[in-house]
Structure formats: structure tokens, C-alpha cells
Amino acid sequence: MAVTDCNALPRASRFTTVPIAVLAIVLTVPLGGCSFDLGSWGSDKEKPQAVEQKPTGTISGQSVNDAQGNAARGQALAKSGKTEEALAEFERALALDPYNVPALYGRGLIYQADKQHEQAIADFTAANGLTPQRVEPLLARATSYLAIDKAKEAASDLDEAVQADPNSAPAWSARGVTYERLGDKAKAFTSYGRALALRPKDETARSGLARTGG
Known part of the structure; x- marks a missing residue:
């Protein structure tokens, strides 16, 4: 789109x-x-x-x-x-x-x-x-933090989001994007893997998993 x-x-x-x-x-x-x-x-x-x-x-x-x-x-x-x-x-x-x-x-x-x-x-x-x-405001706030290059703040929100709801594929996928941006490939890889397990058609997670060692 x-x-x-x-x-x-x-x-x-x-x-x-x-x-x-x-x-x-x-x-x-x-x-x-x-x-x-x-x-x-x-x-x-x-x-x-x-x-x-x-x-x-x-x-x-x-x-x-x-x-x-x-x-x-x-x-x-x-x-x-x-x-x-x-x-x-x-x-x-x-x-x-x-x-x-x-x-x-x-x-x-x-x-x-x-x-x-x-x-x-x-x-x-x-x-x-x-x-x-609720996961939604944390995930949304992380989205805005990433947009203004505050990846550490975004990571903190997304850590909290996946604790609040471990079954939130969007939160895990966003966490992968964030930790990849921070250079932490291990956390990014784990996050993308969790996202993909929950939502197999998540292309962001699939490509991220490949980039970070999948």
C-alpha cells in the first residue's frame, strides 16, 4: 500500500x-x-x-x-x-x-x-x-519512540508489552525490529522467532529472522 x-x-x-x-x-x-x-x-x-x-x-x-x-x-x-x-x-x-x-x-x-x-x-x-x-499503548508508544530515534525507550516499552501479553505477535515483531536497530541480534532473533511462531505469515518477522541468523 x-x-x-x-x-x-x-x-x-x-x-x-x-x-x-x-x-x-x-x-x-x-x-x-x-x-x-x-x-x-x-x-x-x-x-x-x-x-x-x-x-x-x-x-x-x-x-x-x-x-x-x-x-x-x-x-x-x-x-x-x-x-x-x-x-x-x-x-x-x-x-x-x-x-x-x-x-x-x-x-x-x-x-x-x-x-x-x-x-x-x-x-x-x-x-x-x-x-x-494493555499491550496497545505500549506498542503504539514504542512505534513513536522508534520514529524519533529513541530505540532504547522503545525497547523498554516492548519488553513490558511482551511481559503483559506473551502471545502478542505484533509486540514480539516490533521488539525484534527494535533490538535489531540497537545491534542486539540475539534478542532480535529470539523476538522474531516468537513473532513468527505466533503469526506464521508475519513477513517482517520472517525477513528479520533471516537477517539476524535464522
């Missing part, structure tokens, strides 16, 4: 020309599977954890509900490639509820697509703080 050069476009069109499926491509190395299903953040299973960590007495129940509605609309718009409109919904959600994890994560992905990696990292960090056992 060809990716439009976002920096060559006016701001109004830059978001809308970047589909959600390519939001987490790092430089020229696709991390494989790093475009996430934003809808998974809206499950009832995740809501109690995020709500419990909010300061009490500062956000009304109605504001939380309204924010959830905005975030859900943002997710739907993002999935259909309408990222400018999605960003507006995520901003509305966060104005009502700064602790809304789907909005933080979704906005982070849009910032990432626009190569605003510092802003993306801030949103992924906030999302990770609210849902520390």
Missing part, C-alpha cells in the same frame, strides 16, 4: 488521507498488526479500571457518559478513515473526561499518523497509566 507523504499536504487534508490501517508504520519498516481495533477499548471490561483511577468529585457521571459517546463516535469515524472528524470527537471526549482511555489512545494514533510523535507519546503514556496491563 502506498502511503501519501503527510508533510506535503495541507493540515485539513493530511488526516483524511491517512487511513487508520497505516497509523502505526515506523519509517519504512511496518511493524505488522500495529493498527489496532479501537473498538476493543470501549468494552465494559475496561471501563471500571479507568473510572476507578479518576479523582473523585471532579467529573460527573453525565460527563463520563457523554465522553464515552464522543469517543465511540470518534472510533467509528477513525475506522472509516475520517480522521479529521474523529480527532474532533476525541477532543470533545477529553474535554469532558480527561481520563477517557479510548479517546486518548485514538487521538494518539491520529497524532502518530501526522508525525506529531511527542503529542502521540503523551497520549499513549496517559492511556498506559490508566490501563497498565
Whole structure:
């Protein structure tokens, strides 16, 4: 899939020309599977954890509900490639509820697509703080760290990600890319091997395994 050069476009069109499926491509190395299903953040299973960590007495129940509605609309718009409109919904959600994890994560992905990696990292960090056992914000933050040449920070996130979910093929594949960039072929080889075992059609892992000694 060809990716439009976002920096060559006016701001109004830059978001809308970047589909959600390519939001987490790092430089020229696709991390494989790093475009996430934003809808998974809206499950009832995740809501109690995020709500419990909010300061009490500062956000009304109605504001939380309204924010959830905005975030859900943002997710739907993002999935259909309408990222400018999605960003507006995520901003509305966060104005009502700064602790809304789907909005933080979704906005982070849009910032990432626009190569605003510092802003993306801030949103992924906030999302990770609210849902520390989720792989997605760690993997997404690592993607932005790699894009701004902070491979050591990316490696730390990916080490944590594979501990949180040892069955995450995208996390293992990204960890291979990161450790290969750091020159640690042994860790890269092991990571690519784990990724390939979990997802045999992962071409990033397959080629990486060959480069690092497979």
C-alpha cells in the first residue's frame, strides 16, 4: 500500500488521507498488526479500571457518559478513515473526561499518523497509566519512540508489552525490529522467532529472522 507523504499536504487534508490501517508504520519498516481495533477499548471490561483511577468529585457521571459517546463516535469515524472528524470527537471526549482511555489512545494514533510523535507519546503514556496491563499503548508508544530515534525507550516499552501479553505477535515483531536497530541480534532473533511462531505469515518477522541468523 502506498502511503501519501503527510508533510506535503495541507493540515485539513493530511488526516483524511491517512487511513487508520497505516497509523502505526515506523519509517519504512511496518511493524505488522500495529493498527489496532479501537473498538476493543470501549468494552465494559475496561471501563471500571479507568473510572476507578479518576479523582473523585471532579467529573460527573453525565460527563463520563457523554465522553464515552464522543469517543465511540470518534472510533467509528477513525475506522472509516475520517480522521479529521474523529480527532474532533476525541477532543470533545477529553474535554469532558480527561481520563477517557479510548479517546486518548485514538487521538494518539491520529497524532502518530501526522508525525506529531511527542503529542502521540503523551497520549499513549496517559492511556498506559490508566490501563497498565494493555499491550496497545505500549506498542503504539514504542512505534513513536522508534520514529524519533529513541530505540532504547522503545525497547523498554516492548519488553513490558511482551511481559503483559506473551502471545502478542505484533509486540514480539516490533521488539525484534527494535533490538535489531540497537545491534542486539540475539534478542532480535529470539523476538522474531516468537513473532513468527505466533503469526506464521508475519513477513517482517520472517525477513528479520533471516537477517539476524535464522
